[in-house]
Amino acid sequence: MTGIILCGGQSTRMGTDKGLLKLEANTWAQTAVDKIAALQLPVKISVNNQQFADYAEVFAKDDLIADAASLALHGPLLGVLSAHLYLPDQDLMVLACDLPLMEPALLKELYQYHLDNPGYDAYLFDNDGEHEPLCAIYVAKGLLTIDEMRQRGELTRHSMKFMLDHLSVYSIPVKEDQKQYFRNFNAHAELNGL
Numbered sequence: 581m582t583g584i585i586l587c588g589g590q591s592t593r594m595g596t597d598k599g600l601l602k603l604e605a606n607t608w609a610q611t612a613v614d615k616i617a618a619l620q621l622p623v624k625i626s627v628n629n630q631q632f633a634d635y636a637e638v639f640a641k642d643d644l645i646a647d648a649a650s651l652a653l654h655g656p657l658l659g660v661l662s663a664h665l666y667l668p669d670q671d672l673m674v675l676a677c678d679l680p681l682m683e684p685a686l687l688k689e690l691y692q693y694h695l696d697n698p699g700y701d702a703y704l705f706d707n708d709g710e711h712e713p714l715c716a717i718y719v720a721k722g723l724l725t726i727d728e729m730r731q732r733g734e735l736t737r738h739s740m741k742f743m744l745d746h747l748s749v750y751s752i753p754v755k756e757d758q759k760q761y762f763r764n765f766n767a768h769a770e771l772n773g774l
């Protein structure tokens with residue numbers, strides 16, 4: 581398994597690259613890398629082509645995966661499928677950079693659920709009936725299924741939710757006191773008190 585930190589997209593609402601924002605001494609991207617690396621997994625950072633040079637100043641180029649424009653997709657799904665094309669045999673533990681409060685213990689729990697319950701295409705937290713697609717494990721065979729759909733022109737919506745509708749999902753309920761870890765930050769006004 582390889583960790584994939586999603587840092588691509590436009591950060592339109594934040595107005596500045598979210599992965600390069602700092603939480604204490606580290607960028608959000610680095611903070612996310614460290615949390616997955618603590619599970620002894622290799623980690624790559626998913627960026628778009630415009631970001632590549634900036635990220636290459638901070639991370640090793642070999643650790644970056646650029647979005648594959650040829651996929652003609654957009655959003656997180658583009659990052660995830662680009663990572664799958666780059667690492668086709670790997671199961672992916674995906675973590676969005678804009679979940680800076682994600683708790684390492686929860687990632688460990690996610691990893692363990694996957695080890696203990698093999699056979700599903702994806703392992704996701706269920707937060708009050710909604711899956712959390714950007715802190716999840718996607719198994720290589722499920723990603724292959726989705727990429728084959730893409731090749732057949734069947735990805736009629738470019739959303740993670742659409743992808744999940746076509747995968748077998750193992751759901752892990754989020755406990756009340758764990759909800760805080762899934763807080764997603766998209767705009768500067770939300771950063772107060774972080």
Ligand SMILES: Nc1nc2c(ncn2[C@@H]2O[C@H](COP(=O)(O)OP(=O)(O)OP(=O)(O)O)[C@@H](O)[C@H]2O)c(=O)[nH]1
Nearest residue numbers: 586587588589590591592593626655656659676677
């Ligand atoms: N690699 C990659 N990651 C993406 C892409 N779009 C979004 N992401 C990542 O997916 C997560 C959720 O992104 P969003 O908040 O929905 O979109 P965004 O582009 O970051 O921000 P907005 O422009 O404000 O919507 C973040 O971690 C983004 O870095 C993309 O096209 N490619």
